[in-house]
Amino acid sequence: MDTRSRDLITTTHWGTYNVSVEDGRVTGLKDFAEDGDPSPIGHGIVDVLDGPTRIKSPMVRKSWLEGGPGTAGDKRGEDAFVEVSWADANRLVAAELKRVRDAHGNASIYAGSYGWASAGRFHHAQGQLKRFLNCMGGFTRSVNTYSYAAAEVIVPHVLGTWFDMLANTTGWDSIAEACELFVAFGGVPLKNGQISQGGTGNHVQKQGLLDAHKAGVKFVNVSPIRSDLLDTVGADWLSPRPSTDAALMIALSYVLLTEGLQNEAFLEKYTVGFDRYAAYLTGAEDGVPKTPEWASEICELPADDIRDLARRMAAHRTMISISWSLTRQDHGEQPYWAAINLAAMLGQIGLPGTGIGFGYSATNKSGQSLRNMHFGSFPQGKNPVRNFIPVARISEMLENPGGTFQYNGKTHEFPDVKLVWWAGGNPFHHHQDLNRLRKAWAKPDTVIVNEWCWNSLARHADIVLPCSTTLERSDLGLNPRDAYQVVMDQAIEPVGAAKSDHDIFRGIAAELGLEEDFTEGRSPEEWQKWMYEISRQSASRSAFELPDWDTLQLKGWIKVPPPEKPTVMLEAFREDPDANPLKTPSGRIEMYSETVAGFDYADCPGHPVWMEPGEWLGGVGSYPLHMISNQPRTKLHSQLDHGSVSRAAQIDGREPLTMHPDDAAARNLSDGQIVRIFNQRGDCYAGLRISDEVRPGVIQIATGAWYxxxxTTCRHGNPNVLTLDKGTSNLAQGPTAHSCLVDVEAAAEDIPESRAYTPPVIE
Incomplete structure (x- = not known):
């Protein structure tokens, strides 16, 4: 379709942009006119599309090429690479896939391939990879996410589902209309709300927050970081010790119970197990009443402040907001379950603007009232391999083939992985204890990576297949998480010999005799038209008509109108719990779960409890500071860390670290100084920013710096060399990055130069 009658357009996870092109090069991006609060992140790609970090042809690690699979895995990340042709790359990959499959079975191929990849509905790297591997017999997969793994497993036991709750989180419009008090555990971090999977049209989180404030909603920010909630809303700031959220929520519940403030009618009609939980609150179960004084010792908050907050919550129409970050701590299942039980005791679940919400501003989708629509996607086929791992247990899998692990009530076995394939995402960003991961990463025979730039993942591969970016191929931004559906124009030809992921897999499939199975005889455009027609049919069933293909291409984008009334989570359940039961064994909210209790896990019993984290400020340890490694504001995870927007926010080329003035003074540190963060697992460098927006004893550094x-040192500033690689519990086995103790000191004069953006040697 000829798009010359309109500006070129594309959408990304962090925004929609019009694209300027001159002489075959992208010269700039213009923020989408419909976006009221555009993110700067996308502009960072312009100067790196064809820069020194771009991978322009297939590459093979020298030792692997000379010695074959399994050679010198410990040199991954340090070895030189050799440029090869696509024909040779296809032949090498196909031969290695056949060798591993025939000698070890498909379970020995791991394609967790976790990450955000492209916003495009067709050119989605993980979907393309998984369809390709399913065509040749399947692969070991990962389950759950680094974002909220603990919630993904515990919430279905309590509320029946997790993703339905995310998709139907009570809207900001409902909060503005009906809420009086918004209590934000983990805050409402607007920097996180810059992004949304599948594409972002209009950033709404800031406006939603401001509209609620204008309507008179009062806010409480429960976080060790004050900037986790916008200053404009005038929130009360409670700053507990990190990783003590469950204790605080349990004490709030104690106050409700002992002062007769719980909603007995709601508990009787909509929940089961309250009596078992009440016995824990009062101490009848273990002899320890969960009083505000008990919680005060744990959280380092005044007992009177805890008691006052509980009374305020009972006296007002209250929304409990719990951030995704609270799952990423030791025993991360507990704060989510405790928050649900607290909301159940208040009895406002299912009412407009109140109850509980999971992750306001965790992404731009959170709190948007959107139509429930289904969009067509590239079919992945069926994976006959049953092996899987929880996503954050990759190091253990590589270290311990044949070993066992617990997960959600069952015992599973780690496969013996010989080949790892990653397309989209970067485990050397997402994962914890990167020094441990790097050692484990040396063990597989072969690591294959689809990547467009020389980030840490590409440097730790054996075969690197250069893929195109969203600006170098056509696609569709069809997204049920956003109101805007956007055409993604190809703005320029792929740089060098880069190919789309689809064309990469098509070439390898042809080498294996599977091209027809993979493509079904369709071109990329034909697949996109097929997906769009499915989407049109779904939209019609939702009382909305999507335009035909040609009209969409001419327009470039459309906006799906909102539903007739704001979204209210669990509204139907509240109206009639018998007609609309939850998908729990009882059909009700399970404040105590017989199922979870039956697993007999010491680290996750049948109701919410407070358990000491392995690392926290109230424990016994040799490191005095608690490190929060939260999401960055200048990039999406590690994407575009090398771009201009991310680099402009660095301090002398290092990631900024925020520290309280008292902690800086105790170490004789000054603002702007380069410092070393360290613990028993490793160390990294950062640029110091002194501020009272963090509580004493806490430091904050964003993730995303290229490893x-x-x-054991990260010269560039990746905090995941410091974080603990441990499962949240036997139930979910989620990541625990936010339970991490460190110390900070002035960097020595001979600070090592960062080589994060320096490509490897090419021979």
Missing amino acids: DPDG
Whole structure:
């Protein structure tokens, strides 16, 4: 379709942009006119599309090429690479796939391939990879996410589902209309709300927050970081010790119970197990009443402040907001379950603007009232391999083939992985204890990566297949998480010999005799038209008509109108719990779960409890500071860390670290100084920013700096060399990055130069 009658357009996870092109090069991006609060992140791609970090042809690690699979895995990340042709790359990959499959079985191929990849509905790297591997017999997969793994497993036991709750979180419009008090555990971090999977049209989180404030909603920010909630809303700030949220929620519930403030009618009609939980609250179960004084010792909050907050919550129409970050701590299942039980005791679940919400501003989708629509996607086929791992247990899998692990009530076995394939995402960003991961990463025979730039993942591969970016191929931004559906124009030809992921897999499939199985005889445009027609049919069933293909291409984008009334989570359940039961064994909210209790896990019993984290400020340890490694504001995870927007926010080329003035003074540190963060697992460098927006004893550094290892040191500033690689519990096995103790000191004069953006040697 000829798009010359309109500006070129594309959508990304962090925004929609019009694209300017001159002489075959992208010269700039213009923020989408419909976006009221555009993110700067996308502009960072312009100067790196064809820069020194771009991978322009297939590459093979020298030792692997010379010695074959399994050679010198410990040199991954340090070895030189050799440029090869696509024909040779296809032949090498196909031969290695056949060798591993025939000698070890498909379970020995791991394609967790976790990450955000492209916003495009067709050119989605993980979907393309998984369809390809399913065509040749399947692969070991991962389950759950780094974002909220603990919630993904515990919430279905309590509320019946997790993703339905996310998709139907009570809207900001409902909060503005009906809420009086908004209590935000983990805050409402607007920097996180810059992004949304599948594409972002209009950023709404800031406006939703401001509209609620204008309507008179009062806010409480429960977080060790004050900036987790916008200053404009005038929130009360409670700053507990990190990783103590469950204790605080349990004490709030104690106050409700002992002062007769719980909603007995709601508990009787909509929940089961309250009596078992009440016995824990009062101490009848273990002899320890969960009083505000008990919680005060744990959280370092005044007992009177805890008691006052509980009374305020009972006296007002209250929304309990719980951030996704609260799952990413030791025993991360507990704060989510405790928050649900607290909301159940208040009895406002299912009413407009109140109850509980999971992750306001965690992404731009959170709190948007959207139509429930289904969009067509590239079919992945069926994976006959039953092996899987929880996503955050990759190091254990590589270290311990044949070993066992617990997950959600069952015992599973780690496969013996010989080949790892990653397309989209970067485990050397997402994962914890990167020094441990790097050692484990040396064990597979072969690591294959689809990547467009020389980030840490590409440097730790054996075969690197250069893929195109969203600006170098045509696609569709069809997204049920956003009101805007956007055409993604190809703005320029792929740089060098880069190919789309689809064309990469098509070439390898042809080498294996599977091309017809993979493509079904369709071109990429034909697949996109097929997907769009499915989407049109779904929209019609939702009382909305999507335009035909040609009209969409001419317009470039459309906006799906909102539903007739704001979204209210669990509204139908509240109206009639018998007609609309939850998908729990009882059909009710399970404040105590017989199922979970039956698993007999010491680290996750049958109701919410407070358990000490392995690392926290109230424990016994040799490191005095608690590190929060939260989401960045200048990039999406590690994407575009090398771009201009991310680099402009660095301090002398290092990631900024925020520290309280008292902690800086105790170490004789000054603002702007380069410092070393360290613990028993490793160390990294950062640029110091002194501010009272963090509580004393806490430091904050964003994730996303490209991993640049030198022994156990990250020269560039990736905090995941410091974080603990441990499962949240036997139930969910989620990541625990936010339970991490460190110390900070002035960097020595001979600070090692960061080589994060320096490509490897090419021979």
